[in-house]
Amino acid sequence: MTAAIVLAGGRAARMGGADKASIDIGGRTLIDAVYDALAGADPVIAVGPQSVSRPGVRVIREDPPFGGPVAGLAAALGAVGDSAEVWLLACDLPRAEAVVAQLRDVALAAVDDAVVLEDADGRIQWLAGRYRTESLRRAIAALTSARDASMRALTAGLSLRTVVDRAGAAIDLDTWDDVRDYRLTTRTVDTEDES
Template sequence: MSPLPPFAAVVLAGGRAARLGGQPKPQLDVGGRSMLDAVLTALDGAAPRVVVGPPQPVPDGVRLVREQPPGGGPVPALAAGLAAVGGTEVVAVLAADLPFVTHALVGELRERLTGDGVLVVDDTGRDQLLLGVWRTAVLRTALQGARPHTPLRAVLSPLAVRRYRPPVTAGVPAPWTDCDTPAELARARAVAAGRLPGGKAG
């Protein structure tokens, strides 16, 4: 089996998390580490790793950039991230609030990259737009001319996208589990602490 090509990573870490008291959501703790740290760990081996969002702590070697205009939504955030990854041909694009995403899943996506990109489909059949691996140049072209607050789905819909529904082991949280509400955050923390069986928290 031929080695996988090098890849970069863009993590979208913006938003005010109004439903979580306005706290910086990526910095919230789940299982003893911030959700952003969990996502960056899953992206180990990517170079560069770029976080897009407001000023916040990031590990050494991770670049932090800001979308323009600030708060303009995922489309300008993704554009800012892609501008920072240089000439890398492949890029993983993830949300920063995926506390149970794994390095293995990122590898599975990289292995399945055909056409323009590959993204995860959850157990309800919903595309997880911020859990995928893409051809960098294709994404840059798709984003050209897109205005702030344009839905990311509209930008990605013309692309040749492969969909991957990863197997989920009983008792293990689904990798697409996110934390948008206090209830989802509380459930994710309980699952991480072993107080609840794994499963969908978001």
């Protein structure tokens, strides 16, 4: 069974400190879209406030809070247990199901530490991937400190297998403009589908 870690503990500074995980997109919150995508993962660990708690999800927090994604990941890894692999997803992926669908059946070669999406601009999406648990633990142990460390620094020594995101699944919603544009785009698509 593959474990899952969902990072939902950021400040959402570009959204004025809003509770990003609770933003409604098409009648479903962002965090619920991610949880739905991870159906079957066990355990599911969310790093963030208690508001992201759902049945079957264990919520933890890095200490002190707001230490960045690597600090959140480091805190969550202690709760993953002996799962060989772990999904690592941000909470602001409205197309999380398409992320998982593109990566689920990609086998990791012996030299691979992870499989992650690469967006249309060639950027690696570290928070849209499936990692070997021990590889993440080793990478975190190699850092001077997990607090305020970047995902780029964490993954610098890892062998990442990339999959080109052909579904636009790696889109994340970091600003209110992103949310507005995504809602408009999906509403347009829904309207076209109905006609």
